[in-house]
Amino acid sequence: MSHLSRRSFLILSTSAAVAGLAACTSNAAAPSSPVRVAPNSPLVAAAERDRRKAGARTTSVRLDATVGEVDLGGVQVTTWTYGGELPGKEVRIQRGDVLRAHLTNNLPQPTTIHWHGLALRNDMDGVPGLTQPEVPAGANFTYEFTVPDAGTHWFHSHVGVQLDRGLYAPIIVEDPADGADYDTELVVVLDDWLDGTGRTPDTVLADLIKNGMNMGGMDHGGMPGMDHGGMPQSTLLGGDAGDVIYPHILANGRIASAPRSVTAKPGQRIRLRLVNAAADTAFRVGVPGVPMRVTHTDGFPVQPREADTVLLGMGERVDAVITVPDDTVPVLALAEGRDSYAQVIIRSGRESNPAASDSAAKQLEQLPVLAINDLKATEEVTLADRAPDVTHTLVLDGPGAKYDWTINGKPYNPDDGLPIRDGQRVRVRFENKSSMFHPMHIHGHTFQILGRNGRGPRKDTAIVLPGEALEVDFDANNPGQWLTHCHNAYHGESSMMTVLSYVQ
Structure with missing residues (x-):
């Protein structure tokens, strides 16, 4: 991005400008226009002090962003990872503790880390040109922040389309009160994969910008289940299901024919922690013949509901x-609209026929899908009923002739934010004018969906279907500059981003 070097200077200089303005106006009239709360504002530091409790423990991790070979299960690829593992090594920490993460950038490009789902301090959010300068190749950076909320979260690069390589890992924030309704846990991270197979995310993005949805003249019309020039289609998602053709779909870094497996005992209760780390693919997830009791969305508890399958956007x-059955079963993740799947095997009894997963995937596709947006948060995490102080409408549209995806008809500009103020109840109305679904993500906050059945689940990312609108509320209690964007990596990098901007 051409604006980054200029923005890096602005980030470092904004707080000084704010302080100077305050000094100049302390005995005069208030400034006529609001001033943005910069990432290094004293207000951001004060919010962090309020989060950090006396005696909070510190967990330190080292994250080496590196280039190397990874085995996807008989498929060798050269890609970018944290520490040579795919996904990166899981980070576990207790709610209220402090995470200190030392990043070493051994990549040929600058990078950052975004801590997806965590309401952390703004200057640690990892958005280049907005909350921090990029970490140059060969350099180091230490992220340190209090982790306020328990739940299933993850972290990933936020530079370009690096997310669509292997720069991601789960971060599990534990609640000491958890565990009464399950015996063990299984984290499943889902992904779509193309890096090292003859294409890279950078070349794919360049093709999209140059040729639009023709993907550089590539012919995908003969691929099964593909229409509209060979691109994925899904009735569940309202039409177009993706922009990129992927040769592989992964669960915990492995293709379906060489899956990861865990051993369990019949009758054991497993808490599945499902994470969609893909760049362009939604997943329909279920365990054939085994009902799931859904308990949390984006880390926050919901009133439990049984489901055969759930749909996860990026x-x-x-x-x-x-509850583990007597037979070996797969946790299946169907790549929506793509006629492919990934799996993790739970081994608890007699071995199943390897071909059984193909049959189970076809059966799973016919089962009802639980509508996540229609769930209800538990009472303790439901926002108080309150009228919004400010409402921002975000119109989602695209793609243009040069693969332009926009919010409110404008390209992304980190200097152009939607103003909010500390203490406000903020309503965001997403209106999808495009023909494709968009999983919209708000940094630094967890919102409550205003669904068809009233106040819905607490989330930080939610699917907005084509031609539909979705309204969400959150309380403005975390000062700074917060990116809001589509979590399709190619849409976001093609300008479907804006800023929710705290001002004074």
């Missing part, structure tokens, strides 16, 4: 408890 997470 960036979304769902927690669900299952």
Whole structure:
């Protein structure tokens, strides 16, 4: 992005400008226009002090962003990862503790880390040109912040389309009160994969910008289940299901023919922590013949509901408890609209026929899908009933001739934010004017969906279907500059981003 070097200077200089303005106006009339709360504002530091409790423990991790070879299960690829693992090594920390993460950038490009789903301090949010300068190749950076909320979260690069390589890992924030309704946990991270198979995310993005949805003249018309020039289609998602053709679909870094597996005992209760880390693919997830009791969305508890399958857009997470049957079963993730799937095997009894997963995937596709947006948060995490102080409408549209995806008809500009103020109840109305679904993500906050059945689940990422609108509320209690964007990596990098901007 051409604006980054200029923005890096602005980030460092804004707080000084604010302080100077305050000094100049302390005995004069208030300034006529609001001043943005910069990431290094004293207000951001004060919010962090309020979060940090006396005696909070510190968990330190080292994250080496590196280039190397990874085995996808008989498929060797050269890609970018944290520490050579795919996904990166899971981070576990207790709610209220402090995370200190030392990033070493051994990549050939600058990078950052975004801590997806965490309401952390603004200057640690990892958005280049908005909350921090990029970490140059060969350099280091230490992220340190209090982790306020328990739940299933993840972290990933926020530079370009680096997310669509292997720069991601789960971060599980534990609640000491958890565990009464399950015996063990299984984290499943889902992904779509093309890096190292003859294309890279950068070349795919360049093709999209140059040729639009023709993907550089590539012929995908003969691929099964594909229409509209060979692109994925899904009735569940209201039409177009993706912009990129992926040769592989992964669960915990493995293709379906060489899956990861865990051993369990019949009758054991497993808390599945499901994370969609894909760049362009939604997943329909279920365990054939085994009902799931959905308990959390994006880390926050919901009133439990049984489901055969759930749909996860990019960036979304769902927690669900299952009881292990006598037979070996797969946790299946169907790539929506793509005629492919990934799986993690739970081994508890006699071995199943390897071909059984193909049959189970076809059966799973016919089962009802739980509408996540229609769930209800538990009472303790439901926002108080309150009228919004400010409402911002975000019109989602695209793609243009040069693969332009926009919010309110404008390209992304980190200097152009939607103003909000500390203490406000903020309503965001997403209106999708495009023909494709968009999983919309708000940084630094968890919102409550205003669904068809009233106040819905607490989330930080939610699917907005084509031709539909979705309204969400959140309380403005975390000062700074917060990116809001589509979590399709290619849409976001093609300008479907804006800023919710705290001002004074």
